[in-house]
Amino acid sequence: MNVVETIERSVIQTENLQFYYGTHHALKNINLKFEEKKITALIGPSGCGKSTFLRTMNRMNDLIPGVRTEGAIWIGNENITEPSIDPVELRKKVGMVFQHASVFPFSIYENIAYGPRTHGERNKKVLDEIVEENLRAAALWDEVKDHLDHPATGLSGGQQQRLTIARTLATKPEILLMDEPTSALDPISTAKVEDLIRTLKERYTIIIVTHNMQQAARISDFTAFFLNGEVKEYGQTATLFSNPLFSETKDYIAGKFG
Amino acid sequence: MSAKSTDRLATAGLYVIVGIIITVLAGLLGFVFVKGIPQLSWQFITTPPQIFKEGGGVGPQLFNSFYLLVLTLMIAVPIAIGAGIYLAEYARDHWIIRCIRVLIEVLSSLPSIVVGLFGFLFFVLYMGWGFSILSGAFALSLFNLPLLVRVVEQSIRNIPKSQREAGWALGFSKWETITTIILPAALPGIVTGVILASGRVFGEAAALIYTAGMSTPIIDFTNWNPLSPTSPLNPFRPAETLAVHIWKINGEGIMPDAAAISDGAAALLIISILFFNFTSRFIGNLMFKKMGAN
Ligand SMILES: Nc1ncnc2c1ncn2[C@@H]1O[C@H](COP(=O)(O)OP(=O)(O)OP(=O)(O)O)[C@@H](O)[C@H]1O
Ligand SMILES: [Mg+2]
Numbered sequence: 001m002n003v004v005e006t007i008e009r010s011v012i013q014t015e016n017l018q019f020y021y022g023t024h025h026a027l028k029n030i031n032l033k034f035e036e037k038k039i040t041a042l043i044g045p046s047g048c049g050k051s052t053f054l055r056t057m058n059r060m061n062d063l064i065p066g067v068r069t070e071g072a073i074w075i076g077n078e079n080i081t082e083p084s085i086d087p088v089e090l091r092k093k094v095g096m097v098f099q100h101a102s103v104f105p106f107s108i109y110e111n112i113a114y115g116p117r118t119h120g121e122r123n124k125k126v127l128d129e130i131v132e133e134n135l136r137a138a139a140l141w142d143e144v145k146d147h148l149d150h151p152a153t154g155l156s157g158g159q160q161q162r163l164t165i166a167r168t169l170a171t172k173p174e175i176l177l178m179d180e181p182t183s184a185l186d187p188i189s190t191a192k193v194e195d196l197i198r199t200l201k202e203r204y205t206i207i208i209v210t211h212n213m214q215q216a217a218r219i220s221d222f223t224a225f226f227l228n229g230e231v232k233e234y235g236q237t238a239t240l241f242s243n244p245l246f247s248e249t250k251d252y253i254a255g256k257f258g
Numbered sequence: 259m260s261a262k263s264t265d266r267l268a269t270a271g272l273y274v275i276v277g278i279i280i281t282v283l284a285g286l287l288g289f290v291f292v293k294g295i296p297q298l299s300w301q302f303i304t305t306p307p308q309i310f311k312e313g314g315g316v317g318p319q320l321f322n323s324f325y326l327l328v329l330t331l332m333i334a335v336p337i338a339i340g341a342g343i344y345l346a347e348y349a350r351d352h353w354i355i356r357c358i359r360v361l362i363e364v365l366s367s368l369p370s371i372v373v374g375l376f377g378f379l380f381f382v383l384y385m386g387w388g389f390s391i392l393s394g395a396f397a398l399s400l401f402n403l404p405l406l407v408r409v410v411e412q413s414i415r416n417i418p419k420s421q422r423e424a425g426w427a428l429g430f431s432k433w434e435t436i437t438t439i440i441l442p443a444a445l446p447g448i449v450t451g452v453i454l455a456s457g458r459v460f461g462e463a464a465a466l467i468y469t470a471g472m473s474t475p476i477i478d479f480t481n482w483n484p485l486s487p488t489s490p491l492n493p494f495r496p497a498e499t500l501a502v503h504i505w506k507i508n509g510e511g512i513m514p515d516a517a518a519i520s521d522g523a524a525a526l527l528i529i530s531i532l533f534f535n536f537t538s539r540f541i542g543n544l545m546f547k548k549m550g551a552n
Contacts, residue, residue: 058427060423060426060427063426065350088429088430088431089429090429091426091427091428091429092428092429095427095428096427098420098423098424098427100420102418102420102421102423102424104421104424104439104443105442105443106442114438115428115430118430118434118438119429164424167428168427168428171428171429
């Protein structure tokens with residue numbers, strides 16, 4: 001396991017991170033640094049622990065009974081695995097987008113306004129602005145601005161995914177975790193979401209799980225290759241794809257297993 | 259016999275069974291309606307009954323049925339929502355929880371007369387509320403809670419896990435996620451259940467005989483002060499409902515037109531219950547549409 005030396009301003013760093021589902025040791029000694037305002041792709045065969053790793057960073061795994069985390073995850077200068085960290089507050093800073101867009105069965109407007117309102121914003125004008133700003137940021141505004149009151153479930157799959165991204169942005173996160181955000185989408189919607197992710201890089205640190213090697217190559221700056229709960233190889237995407245250190249990495253990228 | 263003819267035979271068998279059920283139902287409804295609907299008139303549904311003379315109505319009884327229904331729902335629905343949320347979202351698999359579930363099952367299969375007798379001992383005598391709407395409402399709440407709790411729990415469980423995770427990932431506490439995402443999404447199912455329970459409350463007699471009583475004092479429909487003894491809203495007055503009234507006049511009605519009144523009241527009762535069933539579907543559908551679910 002080699003830590004990337006070029007990373008200087010890391011915002012997230014894991015230290016000997018171990019994770020267990022009961023007795024199943026799902027993450028083994030993960031030491032990774034993620035650079036600020038860059039996109040890092042997590043790749044690896046099914047079941048190797050990518051989602052588990054992503055979910056340790058916003059403590060979503062806490063909600064599963066019988067799990068255990070060891071080691072540290074530093075975000076800024078806080079170790080977020082400490083019991084003193086409130087996971088609810090943490091999740092406002094560390095946003096997450098899922099594989100299947102789970103829009104709420106409310107209107108498009110409500111899907112975005114819902115978060116800020118529950119977090120205390122009551123001013124209708126401010127909420128209007130938040131909705132517009134984040135729909136624009138998610139490149140969805142032009143498509144939906146005339147029917148914000150329509151049910152969000154009526155949108156296409158790609159639009160729904162961009163809506164969930166807008167919804168996540170509305171809680172003003174600093175870090176975005178994305179778990180296979182385009183794997184349920186058609187190629188055109190995928191291209192739109194990828195464009196969006198690239199523009200989001202200016203403001204957010206992004207970690208994205210993907211099974212699509214071209215996608216990882218197209219959008220990410222760094223790539224971590226997971227295998228059986230361990231990080232087998234980590235480096236700049238261009239290097240890792242053109243010059244992998246390990247034969248497993250090479251075979252996986254070439255589609256020989258996974 | 260070839261697979262095809264077995265299939266035909268089975269299909270024919272099922273049609274016959276369905277046919278029998280529909281005939282029995284239609285016969286029952288037809289019988290009640292043919293005998294009862296001619297008795298219905300504005301005067302019948304607004305005036306009080308006569309004890310010795312012809313031409314009495316069922317006005318107070320109809321009002322009592324609705325009032326009892328409202329009170330029962332006001333008691334039972336909040337409890338059911340609380341218990342349903344707990345069972346669906348918080349309860350772990352533990353022997354105490356399993357006991358609670360068994361108790362709910364048992365309670366849901368208690369005959370209503372038993373619930374009525376319990377209500378008599380506890381609410382009427384022990385609590386000292388006498389034969390009153392309040393005693394009746396509590397007894398019926400007890401009677402309907404198991405059904406309601408199960409409906410609420412099931413409606414909540416039907417909301418996919420992804421919705422909860424989406425809420426948590428946005429930085430909502432578990433409670434915020436439940437109250438602002440899960441409950442609104444589960445509302446159509448809950449409403450359907452509540453209205454079906456309403457039908458049961460409206461048609462219930464056995465549990466009310468010993469709790470809400472079999473008489474209605476003279477009430478003054480212009481007096482809406484709930485504390486006044488002659489007010490229809492007074493929860494401590496006895497209140498005979500439509501269903502109890504039917505039961506009573508069939509047993510001891512001494513007015514000359516007792517049979518006709520009981521027919522009319524029966525038709526009125528069934529119309530009200532059908533009304534609940536259809537509104538339940540209608541409101542449920544409306545909510546599904548409004549919430550954008552498909
Ligand atoms: N809730 C859970 N309880 C128990 N074991 C789990 C749970 N979730 C995942 N696992 C196990 O942990 C391991 C890693 O799973 P994880 O979902 O992180 O893999 P992944 O790399 O995201 O796979 P995929 O590419 O298929 O999404 C797997 O062996 C899986 O069976
Ligand atoms: Mg996964």
